[in-house]
Amino acid sequence: MKRTLTGIGICLAVLCLAALPAAAQKSNPPRPRVLVIGVNGMELDIIRPLLVEGKLPNLAHLIKNGTYGKLRTTSAPNCPKVYSTIFTSTPPAEHGVTGFLVNGITANTHMLKEEPIWSFLSKAGVTVGMANVPATFPVMPVNGYMVSGMLTRGKDCEDGVLCAPKLTEVEGGKAVYPDSLKQELLTNVGDYYIDCSRMPAAEELKGKETEVINAWLAKVDLIRAQQTKLFEYLLTNHPKDFTFLGQSCEDRTGHWLYPIQPFNAGYNPKINDVRLNAFPNQYIAMDKVLGTILKHIDENTYVFMISDHGIKPLREFEETNPHAHMDHEKTTPVIAKHDFADGDDVPGSIVVMGPNIKKDNRLMGFEASVYDIAPTLLHIYGIKPGPEMQGHVLTEIFTSGAAPVKTASAAPAPAEHSH
Ligand SMILES: [Zn+2]
Numbered sequence: 061m062k063r064t065l066t067g068i069g070i071c072l073a074v075l076c077l078a079a080l081p082a083a084a085q086k087s088n089p090p091r092p093r094v095l096v097i098g099v100n101g102m103e104l105d106i107i108r109p110l111l112v113e114g115k116l117p118n119l120a121h122l123i124k125n126g127t128y129g130k131l132r133t134t135s136a137p138n139c140p141k142v143y144s145t146i147f148t149s150t151p152p153a154e155h156g157v158t159g160f161l162v163n164g165i166t167a168n169t170h171m172l173k174e175e176p177i178w179s180f181l182s183k184a185g186v187t188v189g190m191a192n193v194p195a196t197f198p199v200m201p202v203n204g205y206m207v208s209g210m211l212t213r214g215k216d217c218e219d220g221v222l223c224a225p226k227l228t229e230v231e232g233g234k235a236v237y238p239d240s241l242k243q244e245l246l247t248n249v250g251d252y253y254i255d256c257s258r259m260p261a262a263e264e265l266k267g268k269e270t271e272v273i274n275a276w277l278a279k280v281d282l283i284r285a286q287q288t289k290l291f292e293y294l295l296t297n298h299p300k301d302f303t304f305l306g307q308s309c310e311d312r313t314g315h316w317l318y319p320i321q322p323f324n325a326g327y328n329p330k331i332n333d334v335r336l337n338a339f340p341n342q343y344i345a346m347d348k349v350l351g352t353i354l355k356h357i358d359e360n361t362y363v364f365m366i367s368d369h370g371i372k373p374l375r376e377f378e379e380t381n382p383h384a385h386m387d388h389e390k391t392t393p394v395i396a397k398h399d400f401a402d403g404d405d406v407p408g409s410i411v412v413m414g415p416n417i418k419k420d421n422r423l424m425g426f427e428a429s430v431y432d433i434a435p436t437l438l439h440i441y442g443i444k445p446g447p448e449m450q451g452h453v454l455t456e457i458f459t460s461g462a463a464p465v466k467t468a469s470a471a472p473a474p475a476e477h478s479h
Contacts, residue, residue: 091186092440093361094414096304096433097353098146098193099346100139100210101311101398102367102409104130106319106340116343118350119411122365126413127457129423133369133408133430136399139308140167140195140211142368142408142430147176147195149434149449157195160211166220167211168233169200174448177434178202181302184443189300192254192287194308194368198233204300207245207290208235210255210308222258222312224283226251241298249293252286256309259316261391269330273317277338280309281345288349295356302437305353310342311398314371318396325374326395362414362440366433369398370406416458428454 110116111123122128134142134152144157144167152158156173160166178188182203190196194210197220213232214225220232227235227242228251235254236242245252257279265272284307291305317338320327350365357363373396398406410428431451438445439453 131408137369148174
C-alpha cells in the first residue's frame with residue numbers, strides 16, 4: 061500500500077511544483093544540493109585521537125569548516141531502528157522498525173509505517189539518489205534511484221541479518237530502483253558486495269584466529285573498494301539534488317576488534333591482540349572514501365555526515381544473559397556494542413558543512429538528535445516536516461538562524477499512508 065502511495069507521490073511531484081507561488085516559480089532558484097553520508101556506529105572515542113594525529117584529513121576539513129557534535133540516539137540503539145528514526149523523525153514504536161528482527165522477521169521497508177524522507181523529497185520534485193543506506197531493502201520508488209545496503213537479503217543468508225550478498229545474489233526483494241539501473245551497475249561497477257561481511261563465529265576462529273581475522277579484514281577492504289566504486293559511478297553519472305550514501309563496515313569491525321585493554325570484559329588475546337589497529341584503520345579508510353565523495357561537491361553543497369550511534373567496549377556488570385557478548389547471531393564473540401539501555405552512553409555524531417552553516421562550531425551536550433535530521437534536511441528544501449515528525453529543525457547550525465530556502469513555500473501535504 062505504502063509503495064503505491066509513494067509512487068503516486070512521485071507522479072504528483074509535477075503538480076506540487078505547479079502549486080508553488082508564482083514568485084517562487086519566476087525566480088526559479090536552483091534547488092539546494094545535499095549530500096548525506098551515514099556511517100554506521102561512528103565512535104568519537106576512536107575518531108578524536110585519529111583527528112589529533114592528522115589521520116582523518118577529510119573529516120577534519122568538514123569539522124573545521126562546519127558544525128559538529130554528538131547526536132542523541134534512541135535507547136538500545138541499533139542500525140535499522142535508528143536509521144528508520146532518521147528517515148521518519150518518529151520513535152521506533154511508531155515507525156515500526158524496532159530492531160534487526162520485528163516479530164521474528166528481518167527488518168525491511170515493508171514494515172515502515174511512517175513516511176520516509178525520500179518520499180517527502182520525491183513528492184516535492186527533489187531528485188533523490190540513495191546507495192548502501194541501511195534498512196532500505198527492498199528498495200522503494202523515488203524521484204531518482206535507490207540501491208539498498210545493510211539488511212539486504214541474499215543467497216546463503218536468507219535471514220538478511222549481517223549478510224554480504226553480491227548484487228546478483230539478492231533474494232526476497234529488489235535491491236535497485238529503477239530496474240534498469242541494476243544491469244547498468246553490473247556492467248559499470250561490477251557484481252559488488254552490497255553489505256559488509258558477517259562476523260566470523262567463535263567456532264570458525266578457534267585455533268586459526270590470526271588467519272581468519274586477516275582474511276575477514278581483507279574482505280572488508282575489498283567490499284569498501286567496491287562500494288567506493290559504486291559511489292563514484294553514481295555521483296558521476298547520476299548526480300541528484302539529494303544524495304544519501306552509507307557505510308557499515310566500521311561498526312561491524314568494532315564489535316569484535318575494538319582495541320580493548322586486558323581488563324575489559326570479553327578480552328581474548330588470541331583475537332584482540334592480533335590487529336590492534338583494525339578498528340581505527342576502518343576510519344582511516346572511511347576518510348579516504350569521504351575524500352573521494354567530496355570531490356563531487358561544490359561550495360554550495362550541504363554535506364551531512366551522521367552516525368546512528370557510537371560503539372563502546374562491553375561492561376560486564378550490566379549483563380547477566382550469557383549470550384549478551386555474542387553478536388546478533390549469537391555466535392561471534394563481541395567485545396563492544398551499542399545496544400546499551402541508555403542510548404546517551406553511545407551517542408551518534410553529526411558533522412555539517414555547507415552554505416549558511418556555521419564554521420568551526422561545536423554543538424554541546426545533546427543539542428541535536430537523530431529525530432532532527434529529517435526535519436532539518438526538509439527545511440533546506442523548504443519542505444514542511446510532517447505533523448508526525450518529532451524532531452526540530454536544527455536552526456542553531458545555520459548562520460543568522462536561517463536556512464536558504466523559505467520554509468513551507470513548497471510544502472506538499474504529507475501523504476496519508478497505511479499498511
Ligand atoms: Zn553494530
